[in-house]
Amino acid sequence: MQYIDKFEKVTDKDGAVMARRIAKEEGMFCGYSAGSVLQGLIQMSSELTKDDVVVLIFHDHGSRYVGKVYNDEWMMERGFLDVKTFKDVINGRGSKHLITVSPTQTVMEAITLMKKYDIENIPVIENGNNIGAISESGLFGKILNDSDVKNQPIQNVMEKAYPEVSFETPVERLSTFINKENSAVLSKDESGTYHIVTKYDIIQSLSK
Numbered sequence: 479m480q481y482i483d484k485f486e487k488v489t490d491k492d493g494a495v496m497a498r499r500i501a502k503e504e505g506m507f508c509g510y511s512a513g514s515v516l517q518g519l520i521q522m523s524s525e526l527t528k529d530d531v532v533v534l535i536f537h538d539h540g541s542r543y544v545g546k547v548y549n550d551e552w553m554m555e556r557g558f559l560d561v562k563t564f565k566d567v568i569n570g571r572g573s574k575h576l577i578t579v580s581p582t583q584t585v586m587e588a589i590t591l592m593k594k595y596d597i598e599n600i601p602v603i604e605n606g607n608n609i610g611a612i613s614e615s616g617l618f619g620k621i622l623n624d625s626d627v628k629n630q631p632i633q634n635v636m637e638k639a640y641p642e643v644s645f646e647t648p649v650e651r652l653s654t655f656i657n658k659e660n661s662a663v664l665s666k667d668e669s670g671t672y673h674i675v676t677k678y679d680i681i682q683s684l685s686k
Contacts, residue, residue: 486518509538581633599662610636
């Protein structure tokens with residue numbers, strides 16, 4: 479102990495985040511403690527001069543932490559990852575209410591709503607339940623093949639219902655629900671009100 483001049487305290491979160499950063503930016507698969515070593519140095523940087531020589535010992539390997547530090551779920555459960563969620567996307571775009579249609583309304587009514595609100599995806603709701611969807615891309619081919627489709631009830635041409643997720647689902651995970659057949663996801667807030675996040679919303683969120 480007589481050779482130690484100072485101890486620098488590093489939080490669990492900072493050590494874990496730095497370990498992941500070392501792996502991502504430097505290609506070094508280090509462990510929790512190694513991340514804390516570099517974080518400690520950064521915290522002490524104001525005490526060093528340009529002529530000081532610093533030696534760091536990365537003494538911990540990342541293989542012990544595959545299920546922890548390098549596991550997104552483990553990190554998020556402990557609040558170690560600052561991630562955007564479905565809720566953040568909704569809160570970030572203001573108090574827009576969800577536009578929905580019933581299965582007995584006509585396709586033309588849905589098209590009118592799409593034009594009015596400049597949207598491409600509308601959930602089909604019946605008795606408070608998410609039973610289907612209607613989208614601009616899905617209608618395009620149908621109307622080209624049969625122009626009378628616009629006069630039919632939505633239940634005749636609606637697509638499968640959009641997936642429902644937790645209101646706290648990370649944005650990165652929402653992308654796994656998006657594919658050629660499905661361009662949106664739904665979720666209920668604390669009051670039970672439905673909200674929608676589309677492919678465009680996800681792109682916008684991840685680009686910020």
